Amino acid sequence: MLTINLIREKKEFIIERLKVKNFKAEEIINRILALDSSRREIQSKTDMMQGEMNRISKEIGALLKDGKRDEAEAAKEKTYSLKEEIKSLSDKLIPIDNDLKNEIIRLPNLPHESVAPGHGADDNVKVREGGIMPQLSETALPHWYLIKKYDIIDFDLGIKLTGAGFPVYLGKGAKLQRALISFFLDEGEKAGYREVMPPIMVNEDSGFGTGQLPDKEGQMYHATLDNFYLIPTAEVPVTNIYRDVILSADMLPVKNIAYTPCFRREAGSWGAHVRGLNRLHQFDKVEIVQIAHPDHSYLSLEDMVAHVEGLVSKLELPYRILRLCGGDMSFTSALTYDFEVWSAAQKRWLEVSSVSNFESFQANRLKCRFKEKGDKQTRLAHTLNGSALALPRIVAAILENNQTESGIKIPHVLIPYTGFDMID
RNA sequence: GGAGAAAUGGCAGAGCGGUCGAAUGCGGCGGUCUUGAAAACCGUUGAUCUGUAUACACGGAUCCGGGGGUUCGAAUCCCUCUUUCUCCGCCA
Known part of the structure; x- marks a missing residue:
């Protein structure tokens, strides 16, 4: 399969090259790029939230060690809604990831420049x-x-x-x-x-x-x-x-x-x-x-x-x-x-x-x-x-x-x- | 096929709920020493995704056999699958 980086960077080139294999790539590539950008958007959001989550969790650990039970409990409260959000975002990500993968593997390899066009x-x-x-x-x-x-x-x-x-x-x-x-x-x-x-x-x-x-x-x-x-x-x-x-x-x-x-x-x-x-x-x-x-x-x-x-x-x-x-x-x-x-x-x-x-x-x-x-x-x-x-x-x-x-x-x-x- | 044990970085091997991407040793890489090498000593040492001034420089996320779960937090607890080892059975 082609790499997502290549698809991001050389869309037009790929479309041109695949014409040699009589493959119309434009539609698939557009779908891939759309999926890829929503994937990245959701991914970076969840990454940020996960980071916040990790931070709070460490804090709770430290508080408990110091015996500050009440403060730890208060910090726990904060995590509940964050946890929900992370869950719902990563649930959204699963079908997008799958769709993306399924689209990418439908693209054939690019023919080398020496390959002649033709049908059979x-x-x-x-x-x-x-x-x-x-x-x-x-x-x-x-x-x-x-x-x-x-x-x-x-x-x-x-x-x-x-x-x-x-x-x-x-x-x-x-x-x-x-x-x-x-x-x-x-x-x-x-x-x-x-x-x-x-x-x-x-x-x-x-x-x-x-x-x-x-x-x-x-x-x-x-x-x-x-x-x-x-x-x-x-x-x-x-x-x-x-x-x-x-x-x-x-x-x-x-x-x-x-x-x-x-x-x-x-x-x-x-x-x-x-x-x-x-x-x-x-x-x-x-x-x-x-x-x-x-x-x-x-x-x-x-x-x-x-x-x-x-x-x-x-x-x-x-x-x-x-x-x-x-x-x-x-x-x-x-x-x-x-x-x-x-x-x-x-x-x-x-x-x-x-x-x-x-x-x-x-x-x-x-x-x-x-x-x-x-x-x-x-x-x-x-x-x-x-x-x-x-x-x-x-x-x-x-x-x-x-x-x-x-x-x-x-x-x-x-x-x-x-x-x-x-x-x- | 039956019973039991285990799976952690390139390898060996600790950790068994928080500061663990993970001790320690070996190996690898760089250096000191040496005419050179070895030894010794010092330093360093994975992958993937992602953000930023597109720079592997810095930040974030993920990865301790695979998948799922419990928890504020999992290498560590639970479930499940796979694989390996030991014993028994069968067998080219």
Whole structure:
């Protein structure tokens, strides 16, 4: 969420910037400013009265100590009406505080100045591309046939065990998952990330911290008996490590990497393009998360983009990097790069990673701050994250792009991890 | 799951109705000493909101696990939730 100070000081700037995200902010901001000023007015009144109250209470203490009972009783009389007033004022404050908070969290993050306006995927800006497009024969198969042909992923079995979108990986299919996870984690470690293995269920506070709650709860599986949520991404537990934490500036950037399964209900998003591995309820992903100094967070972002680019290159997949336009960016992001790999039999680009800088937007919810050495003041840190990488679509692309008459070739970098060079 | 105990500043740990944002120790920061370092000694040491000449300088408010209550006044008393520890049970 945006800070109230920014809203107070840069109202017009915010309204202009949010136009890039096609968001009309003026009305909300006016409501926020009105609520904020009445909040402050009431708050400073109650603060004054409370101060008076504290003064009298101390006085009573002193009088009683001196044995002046009557004077103490007289002083008590004075507090009764004051107490009433304080109570009624602070009762007024509660709904105002709530309304204010509810309004503020409705404002999306400001897009970075490099973000182009636009309404959807067509307006995204291609930054660069790489890799070699494979030439497949006429008889090339999309991955949903390949997985049956080689018996490596079984969707029907998943339906039996759980439901649609919960595949069962078998034999070399399972090993390929394990190989990719290890490969991604090892590459992350080489790039200076600390490996983290977090819980895959989180509480409400964590859901709020990274912005899944209160709005997107329909997208998460909810264990209602204990009020836990299955994580949609490792971003949630890993970023929440830094909730209510004050870091020292010399620790930044903090770099963590985590493998977790991810669970998404994907309510209402099933359609023609979601066959096979393209969209699942449960999938595996390795996520990188950085907490950065505001002055250097865009360096961190570039560093993360370079890391992900290294991964897709090493896997020998044709890819392109897009800078998302305002309309295609998430609510919380200031700047997002999407990575897509070419899935040669489907003849489609598949999104496999989304790397974002949230600047202080998440940090403000999380209260993730840092302090410069010798400085009294705390400041909000910047948070960033990106997939490095999500597995299913990478697997889809590997299967499709590397298919041959005699089987599916495993990319060279993975062979030490799989222990085989061919799925056949 | 049952019984009991506890939750205080970065950490350890006192306080158990008024002068407590909180003793003391450790740690951190600054200094003295030293060629330098250590030791010793001295000083300093949280967060949030808010007012003023927008200055973290001064003033006010709030925060002792979370929420609620009693009281003129709560870290201290009561209720409730959460968490941790010990014992018993169960268990990968």
